[in-house]
Amino acid sequence: MILLIDAGNTRIKWRLQAAAGGLIHDEGAIAHENLAPLSRLRSTVAAPLRVVGSNVAGTETARRIRDALGVEGIEWLRPGAQACGVRNLYAEPGQLGADRWAALIGAHDLHAGACLVVMAGTATTVDLLSADGDFLGGLILPGVELMQQSLANGTAQLPLAAGSFAAQPRCTADAIRSGCLQAQAGAIERMFRQIAAQPGALCLLGGGAADAFADLLELPLKRFDNLVLHGLATVAAQPAGNTA
Numbered sequence: 001m002i003l004l005i006d007a008g009n010t011r012i013k014w015r016l017q018a019a020a021g022g023l024i025h026d027e028g029a030i031a032h033e034n035l036a037p038l039s040r041l042r043s044t045v046a047a048p049l050r051v052v053g054s055n056v057a058g059t060e061t062a063r064r065i066r067d068a069l070g071v072e073g074i075e076w077l078r079p080g081a082q083a084c085g086v087r088n089l090y091a092e093p094g095q096l097g098a099d100r101w102a103a104l105i106g107a108h109d110l111h112a113g114a115c116l117v118v119m120a121g122t123a124t125t126v127d128l129l130s131a132d133g134d135f136l137g138g139l140i141l142p143g144v145e146l147m148q149q150s151l152a153n154g155t156a157q158l159p160l161a162a163g164s165f166a167a168q169p170r171c172t173a174d175a176i177r178s179g180c181l182q183a184q185a186g187a188i189e190r191m192f193r194q195i196a197a198q199p200g201a202l203c204l205l206g207g208g209a210a211d212a213f214a215d216l217l218e219l220p221l222k223r224f225d226n227l228v229l230h231g232l233a234t235v236a237a238q239p240a241g242n243t244a
């Protein structure tokens, strides 16, 4: 059995499957505060269990996950210069978030053409992947919630209110919500222009906040909620994956 773990800044997503490319037994998402579901999971799985993960939530999180699972050897993905047909063109490949790296590997495995890999999580990342597997570069934006919070935190008059999207917002709450959603959608559409002319160019969208603006996007779009986990499975299926 293999357990795949995507530890993000808001939540920890996990998937238990028979083998790297095998049948999915169970999956879920949990808050950082309560890792008990991972301990329960471990106790229901007959050993041996291989654990492969990506973590952008810090070393303390890695330690807590290890303790909750009661395993020593978690194979954490380390972004490098290349893996599974994807080449990392970051000036310092190791600086790239492990979740972005896994998602790019997952995207390249799923889609033959150029794609824009968008993950709407705590932050929103918008990453360009060429048809031949080059990660060309990408954006990091505050996620939808962080954008709204930053306005409430940084101003006297703006509340953290539940607004709705409007093309022409006419109240403060709607203006905030619409501004944050348009910022996300606009950044994504502008990045997509760089690959739009290529045959089969596609935007792959995932992450917990994707529903908030998916409908606004005017581009070829495919929702894929577990791109990071799919990428981790792709890495795990390699004879010598780029994990440590």
Ligand SMILES: Nc1ncnc2c1ncn2[C@@H]1O[C@H](COP(=O)(O)OP(=O)(O)O)[C@@H](O)[C@H]1O
Binding pocket: 007, 008, 009, 010, 011, 012, 120, 121, 122, 123, 143, 144, 145, 206, 207, 208, 209, 210
């Ligand atoms: N049940 C939920 N719990 C937490 N966040 C959620 C939930 N549903 C939607 N969200 C949104 O999804 C974001 C977290 O998405 P996720 O992909 O798990 O992020 P990360 O990988 O950064 O942990 C939150 O910022 C929030 O906007």
Ligand SMILES: CC(C)(COP(=O)(O)O)[C@@H](O)C(=O)NCCC(=O)O
Binding pocket: 007, 008, 009, 010, 056, 095, 096, 097, 098, 099, 100, 119, 121, 122, 123, 124, 125, 140
């Ligand atoms: C950009 C991120 C904060 C996104 O994290 P998330 O929203 O998934 O929790 C994460 O991928 C990260 O810490 N990256 C390291 C810096 C980089 O990718 O350039």
Ligand SMILES: [K+]
Binding pocket: 008, 009, 099, 119, 121, 207, 228
């Ligand atoms: K993530």
